[in-house]
Amino acid sequence: MPKKVKVADMVKQFQLEVISGENGLKRPIMTADLYRPGLEMAGYYAFHPKDRVQILGKTELTFFEGLSSEDRQERMNRLCAPEETPCIIVSRGLDVPIELLSAAHESGIAVLRTQMATTILASRLTGFLENRLAPSTTIHGVLVDVYGIGMLISGTSGIGKSETALELVKRGHRLVADDAVEIRQTADHTLIGNAPELIRYLLEIRGIGIINVMTLFGAGAVRTSKKISVVCKLENWQQDKQYDRLGLDEETTRIIDTDVPLVTIPVRPGRNLAVIIEVAAMNYRLKRMGYNAALQFTNKLTESLNDDMDDLD
Structure with a gap:
């Protein structure tokens, strides 16, 4: 089911003045796109996006004032006719036309x-x-800001995600969310993660309980949200599984509609997971800057083998 925002939420956020149509504050807003009905003021309604919030600025209202009284009422009646229109906003504190108030009252649209x-x-x-x-x-996972890279640590319950996050916080990195990570996808397919308000800044450590990271380590140890760049999947070491030892195979995982680089880290006694995740974050930054150590090693190895073959010839 698509997400909805009510007109009342927008009024509260921006402290908008409600001129008329208080019943229309319950209307849902289904799209983030806005519209300035300039052509509609001229009488062209063929492609009017009626499901958007309509904004009337100085340009639209100045043109509107030059119309005849009949045209003015007709244009506003058509502008306010659709039931899908969430609301109409007049900017710059301009006077609201009487024709708009009349048409909006009939349609139940908030002005x-x-x-x-x-x-x-x-x-x-x-x-x-x-x-x-x-x-x-x-x-379900832990989101940590490591060297400016949003690292989402996933894995089965009890694998050590929260303990790894605690070690990362002690090493100077910042906790975003533990246990549950709320993720939203922006229009440019960027994933932003944050913690639910109820558990914000909290970390659960088995044997100790729930701790408040901001209280223990200070405000510099936490942040409210972070772009997710890499997913680190922790899994128990499997003896018969072939793990990537060069880093040439770049895996991805899909969150909502976005593919995110995936790093699978096998867990076994003696491995310092916090250090490994730090290195994964730094390696990701290097790749973004155009340096790939695994690819460079492979190229050098190929050149060395070719030189050896030439010597044999």
């Missing part, structure tokens, strides 16, 4: 006003709606 400039309003509204309407999911 709102703000002192913000139209472009600033559109930018802030878009960011707010994209954040609230973004596809989201909740994953």
